[in-house]
Amino acid sequence: MEQTRPFFYKGLISFVKKVGNGNEIPAVKRDKKRRDAEFSAKLLILPKIETMEQQQTDEKFMRLALNEAEKALEEQEVPIGAVVVADGRIVGRGHNLVETLADATAHAEMQALTAAASTVGGKYLSECTLYVTVEPCIMCAGAIAWSQIGRVVYGADDPKRGYRRYSEQVFPPRTTVTRGVLAEECERLVRSFFAALRR
Numbered sequence: 772m773e774q775t776r777p778f779f780y781k782g783l784i785s786f787v788k789k790v791g792n793g794n795e796i797p798a799v800k801r802d803k804k805r806r807d808a809e810f811s812a813k814l815l816i817l818p819k820i821e822t823m824e825q826q827q828t829d830e831k832f833m834r835l836a837l838n839e840a841e842k843a844l845e846e847q848e849v850p851i852g853a854v855v856v857a858d859g860r861i862v863g864r865g866h867n868l869v870e871t872l873a874d875a876t877a878h879a880e881m882q883a884l885t886a887a888a889s890t891v892g893g894k895y896l897s898e899c900t901l902y903v904t905v906e907p908c909i910m911c912a913g914a915i916a917w918s919q920i921g922r923v924v925y926g927a928d929d930p931k932r933g934y935r936r937y938s939e940q941v942f943p944p945r946t947t948v949t950r951g952v953l954a955e956e957c958e959r960l961v962r963s964f965f966a967a968l969r970r
């Protein structure tokens with residue numbers, strides 16, 4: 772959003788210059804003022820409000836993914852949690868269950884995706900957003916790609932096991948990714964778990 776701002780300003784200035792030319796009667800001028808105000812609201816203010824709203828929504832659902840991670844912690848699992856959201860509603864949730872199920876593939880994302888597919892009643896989740904506390908591993912990234920999920924939002928980076936170490940092209944082109952939402956909280960949870968293990 773920050774990068775596109777100069778472009779918006781330029782567009783606004785040239786617009787004001789354009790409509791400012793010629794002799795205008797007062798009513799037209801008043802109308803122009805109103806249009807200018809609407810124009811700047813559309814270009815400068817509304818995208819910012821939308822971004823802020825999106826950020827608040829993302830943080831809200833990431834907190835719910837963190838709740839899932841806390842459940843994993845209570846079960847002595849690596850604390851990673853995930854939720855799948857469609858139309859502002861949670862359609863799937865899950866947390867890491869590798870130890871509980873003695874299954875190396877029982878990651879939080881896998882649980883949440885399976886639950887979401889069952890709720891939605893279809894294998895494709897293109898209208899859904901997955902929130903996960905830690906960057907997905909390459910296996911989960913593959914599963915996310917197969918589900919054709921529309922958007923992925925994650926908290927902490929995972930430089931060792933995260934998919935970005937291998938390829939960022941694992942997701943279909945139309946899947947958008949947002950990283951770093953409540954990253955500190957997400958990372959702190961995992962760090963404290965491993966610190967306690969070493970003690």
Ligand SMILES: [Zn+2]
Binds near residue numbers: 907908911
């Ligand atoms: Zn995984």
